[in-house]
Amino acid sequence: MTNGNNCPFRDFLIALADPANDDLRTRLDDDPDGIQEEFGLSTAQIAALASGNQKKIAKLLKQEGCGGTYEVTYWGLVR
Amino acid sequence: MPSLTVVGTGIRAGLQLTPEARHAIAAADEVFYLTTETLTISLIEEINPRARSLVGYYSTNRPRSETYEEMVSVVIGALDAGRNVCAAFYGHPGSYVWPAHEAIRRAHDAGHDATMLPGISAEDCLIADLGIDPATEGWQSYIAEDFLIRPRRFDVHVPLILRQIAAIGEEATPEAPNRHGIQVLASVLQEYFGPDHPATIYVAATYPLAKPIIDTVPLAELATADVPPLATLYVPAASPAEADPVMERRLAADTDSSSSSPTTAHASS
Numbered sequence: 001m002t003n004g005n006n007c008p009f010r011d012f013l014i015a016l017a018d019p020a021n022d023d024l025r026t027r028l029d030d031d032p033d034g035i036q037e038e039f040g041l042s043t044a045q046i047a048a049l050a051s052g053n054q055k056k057i058a059k060l061l062k063q064e065g066c067g068g069t070y071e072v073t074y075w076g077l078v079r
Numbered sequence: 080m081p082s083l084t085v086v087g088t089g090i091r092a093g094l095q096l097t098p099e100a101r102h103a104i105a106a107a108d109e110v111f112y113l114t115t116e117t118l119t120i121s122l123i124e125e126i127n128p129r130a131r132s133l134v135g136y137y138s139t140n141r142p143r144s145e146t147y148e149e150m151v152s153v154v155i156g157a158l159d160a161g162r163n164v165c166a167a168f169y170g171h172p173g174s175y176v177w178p179a180h181e182a183i184r185r186a187h188d189a190g191h192d193a194t195m196l197p198g199i200s201a202e203d204c205l206i207a208d209l210g211i212d213p214a215t216e217g218w219q220s221y222i223a224e225d226f227l228i229r230p231r232r233f234d235v236h237v238p239l240i241l242r243q244i245a246a247i248g249e250e251a252t253p254e255a256p257n258r259h260g261i262q263v264l265a266s267v268l269q270e271y272f273g274p275d276h277p278a279t280i281y282v283a284a285t286y287p288l289a290k291p292i293i294d295t296v297p298l299a300e301l302a303t304a305d306v307p308p309l310a311t312l313y314v315p316a317a318s319p320a321e322a323d324p325v326m327e328r329r330l331a332a333d334t335d336s337s338s339s340s341p342t343t344a345h346a347s348s
Contacts, residue, residue: 017093
């Protein structure tokens with residue numbers, strides 16, 4: 001599942017959002033380094049997920065710049 | 080025969096999308112969605128590549144009423160063109176979502192089949208995250224602005240939930256929380272509950288693994304507190320409601336005598 005594009009954090013969150021991938025949560029707890037390498041995530045991204053801090057996750061998602069044609073505003077993404 | 084199915088996406092991306100909502104999105108000829116969350120957008124477009132966003136109708140300088148009207152027109156237009164349409168809204172489509180209800184109403188008026196499927200709302204998440212059971216003390220919920228401009232009789236012995244506290248006094252989509260509106264709200268609530276009464280600024284978790292934002296402050300500090308855009312305010316009851324002994328006796332009596340019981344506090348209020 002190595003990520004070949006420039007949106008590894010978004011894509012990993014999308015994978016987590018699929019109930020069929022519930023094992024990813026367990027693997028993230030058991031082997032965060034392995035998940036980081038497999039999905040091409042940064043240390044900061046792994047740390048944000050581990051903390052569960054919604055603001056940090058949102059900030060890193062925004063920094064990754066994978067909103068497509070959406071503009072990030074106070075209310076969220078606006079196309 | 081064309082039909083409209085209105086569904087909710089839930090709050091936490093993907094994980095709160097119900098199986099029946101997912102099926103409705105997948106099966107539709109046309110899908111319109113209203114969510115500003117990038118993960119949910121990606122998931123909807125993955126389920127049905129024909130999905131189109133309604134978010135583009137928002138503008139910071141445009142009255143929201145105009146925006147909502149246009150959203151409804153687009154959905155009904157596709158229905159009138161003979162398509163099977165699914166409209167997906169953030170959270171529960173029937174909870175604080177005027178365009179969803181209006182689209183259903185207009186579809187019915189035009190003789191189309193139209194159904195709303197329930198979703199998981201921000202209030203559902205609040206109940207779970209704050210550990211509140213409405214059965215214990217009741218539940219009263221308003222849009223914050225509506226709560227202020229229509230001074231209904233509310234009960235300080237019942238938890239008060241105020242939605243959209245960042246958008247009080249805003250006709251258009253604001254670029255930042257309306258501080259003046261929050262100050263007015265804080266002032267009004269202090270008149271009823273006092274300055275030391277706690278209030279919780281709450282935002283449900285949007286992302287997988289994320290925790291909700293839960294920030295409890297005294298009402299005296301609400302005006303200067305950090306208010307995220309989708310924040311809901313939870314104000315716990317000032318104190319539990321007292322039981323009505325007249326009603327308790329009435330309920331304890333047998334059927335014949337209760338039917339002729341005197342007026343109770345409930346009946347006279």
